[in-house]
Amino acid sequence: MTDEQPDVPSPRVRQIVAAARELVEEEGLDALSMRHLADRLGIRAPSIYKHLPDKRALEHALISATFEEQAALFEAALAGSADPLGALATAYRDFARRHPHLYRLMTQRSLDRDRLNPGIEERAAQPMVQALDGDRDLARAVWAFAHGMTILELDNRFPADADLDAAWQRGLDALRP
Amino acid sequence: MTDEQPDVPSPRVRQIVAAARELVEEEGLDALSMRHLADRLGIRAPSIYKHLPDKRALEHALISATFEEQAALFEAALAGSADPLGALATAYRDFARRHPHLYRLMTQRSLDRDRLNPGIEERAAQPMVQALDGDRDLARAVWAFAHGMTILELDNRFPADADLDAAWQRGLDALRP
DNA sequence: ATCATTGGCTTACACCGTTAGCCAACCTCA
DNA sequence: TGAGGTTGGCTAACGGTGTAAGCCAATGAT
Numbered sequence: 001m002t003d004e005q006p007d008v009p010s011p012r013v014r015q016i017v018a019a020a021r022e023l024v025e026e027e028g029l030d031a032l033s034m035r036h037l038a039d040r041l042g043i044r045a046p047s048i049y050k051h052l053p054d055k056r057a058l059e060h061a062l063i064s065a066t067f068e069e070q071a072a073l074f075e076a077a078l079a080g081s082a083d084p085l086g087a088l089a090t091a092y093r094d095f096a097r098r099h100p101h102l103y104r105l106m107t108q109r110s111l112d113r114d115r116l117n118p119g120i121e122e123r124a125a126q127p128m129v130q131a132l133d134g135d136r137d138l139a140r141a142v143w144a145f146a147h148g149m150t151i152l153e154l155d156n157r158f159p160a161d162a163d164l165d166a167a168w169q170r171g172l173d174a175l176r177p
Numbered sequence: 178m179t180d181e182q183p184d185v186p187s188p189r190v191r192q193i194v195a196a197a198r199e200l201v202e203e204e205g206l207d208a209l210s211m212r213h214l215a216d217r218l219g220i221r222a223p224s225i226y227k228h229l230p231d232k233r234a235l236e237h238a239l240i241s242a243t244f245e246e247q248a249a250l251f252e253a254a255l256a257g258s259a260d261p262l263g264a265l266a267t268a269y270r271d272f273a274r275r276h277p278h279l280y281r282l283m284t285q286r287s288l289d290r291d292r293l294n295p296g297i298e299e300r301a302a303q304p305m306v307q308a309l310d311g312d313r314d315l316a317r318a319v320w321a322f323a324h325g326m327t328i329l330e331l332d333n334r335f336p337a338d339a340d341l342d343a344a345w346q347r348g349l350d351a352l353r354p
Numbered sequence: 355a356t357c358a359t360t361g362g363c364t365t366a367c368a369c370c371g372t373t374a375g376c377c378a379a380c381c382t383c384a
Numbered sequence: 385t386g387a388g389g390t391t392g393g394c395t396a397a398c399g400g401t402g403t404a405a406g407c408c409a410a411t412g413a414t
Contacts, residue, residue, distance in 0.1 A: 107332075107334075108285055109332065110331075110332040110333045110334070111332075111334075135347075136339070137340060137343040137344045137346075137347045138344075138347050138351075140326075140335060140339060140341075140344035141322065141326070141344045141345075141347045141348030141351070142348075143325070143329070144322055144325030144326040144329055144344070144348065145318065145321055145322040145325055145348065146325070147325040147328075147329060148320070148321030148322055148323070148324040148325030148326075148328075149317075149318070149321040149325075151324075151325075151328075152320070152321055152324060154287075155284075155286065155287040155288075156287045157284075157287070157288075158317060162313070162317060163314060164317070166314040167314045167315075167317035167318045167321070168318075169314075170312075170314045170315050170318045171318030171321065171322065171352070174315075174318070174351045174352045175348070175351045175352070
C-alpha cells in the first residue's frame with residue numbers, strides 16, 4: 001500500500017531532466033553522467049539524488065518526455081494525410097535523425113514500464129495501429145521494420161553506398177495493406 | 178605503410194576471446210569487464226593488454242567470431258530449402274534467442290569495420306541477398322524487419338500479449354517477392 | 355653467454371554510480 | 385517570536401570501470 005512515484009514531477013526535477021536532455025542532445029549518450037549533469041546545473045552529483053532516486057529514474061523521465069513528443073508528432077503526421085503510413089514513416093525517421101541520441105536512449109535497452117508515464121507507450125504506438133486499420137500484427141511488423149531501418153542507419157550498419165530511401169520504399173510498399 | 182592487425186590471432190588471444198564469450202553468454206553483456214574476464218583466465222586485468230590493445234578490440238574479435246558462426250548457420254539454412262526466406266528468418270530469430278547477449282553485442286553499437294575480419298559482414302549478409310534473388314534494396318528491408326522484430330522481442334518492447342509469431346508471419350509474407 | 359622478447363605482475367589515475375552524514379535556509383504553526 | 389521539521393545543498397568515501405607505466409622472471413635466439 002505504498003505510494004507510487006508522483007506523476008507530476010517537481011519543477012526542480014523538470015529542470016534536471018531538461019538539462020539532461022540538452023546534455024544528451026549536445027554531447028551524446030555517453031556524456032550523460034551524474035557528475036557531468038550536475039556541472040550543467042551548477043551543483044554536485046550527489047545532490048541530484050535529492051530529487052531522483054537513481055540514474056535509471058532520470059533516464060526514464062527523459063524517455064517519458066520523449067515519448068510524449070513523439071506521440072504528438074505521430075498524431076500530427078497522421079491527421080488528414082492521404083498516405084497515413086508514408087507520413088508516419090517519414091515522421092518516425094525524421095525524429096530519429098533529428099534526435100539520434102534521444103532515439104538511442106529510448107530504444108537501446110529494455111525499460112521499466114512502472115517508471116514511465118502510464119499509457120505513454122501505447123499513445124505513441126496508437127497512430128501506427130490506426131494507420132493500419134487496427135491490424136495489430138501488421139502494425140508490429142511495420143514498427144519492427146521502421147525501427148530496424150532507423151537504428152541500422154543510425155549505427156551505420158548499411159554499406160556506405162546503400163540506397164536507404166529505396167529500401168524504405170520497398171519495405172513500406174510491401175507492408176502497405 | 179604500417180602493418181594492419183594480423184588476421185590470424187595468436188592462440189592466447191583465441192583463449193581470451195573464448196573466455197570472453199563464455200563470460201558474456203553466462204553472465205550477460207554488463208558482466209564483460211576486463212577485471213572479470215581476467216579472473217576467468219587466472220590473470221590480472223592489465224595483462225590482457227599484452228594481447229589486445231583495448232576492450233573494443235576484444236569485443237570486435239568476439240563479434241567477428243560470432244559473425245562467422247552466423248554466416249555458417251545462414252548458409253546452411255539457405256541450402257536446399259523450399260522456402261529460403263522463411264528458413265533464413267527462422268535461423269536469424271533462433272540464433273538471437275539462443276545467444277541473446279551475443280546478439281546484442283553484435284548489433285547494439287556501431288562498429289569499426291577495420292577491426293573486423295575482412296569481408297565477414299558481407300558473408301553474413303549474402304544469404305539474405307541470395308534468398309531475395311539479388312534484390313539488395315529488398316534484402317535491406319527484410320534485414321531491418323528481422324533485426325527490428327528480434328531486438329524488440331529481446332528487449333521486451335512488445336506488449337506481453339502480442340502474438341509475435343503472427344507478426345513475423347505477416348511481415349515475411351508481405352516482404353516475400 | 356648474452357640479449358631481446360614475451361607475458362605476467364603491481365601501482366596508479368581518472369572516471370563512474372551511489373551512500374552517509376552534515377548543515378544552512380526556509381516554512382509552518384503554536 | 386520561537387521551535388521544529390523539511391528541503392536541498394555540501395563533502396567524503398566506497399567499490400566499480402578502462403587503461404597507462406614500469407618492473408621482472410622465464411623463454412628463446414644469436
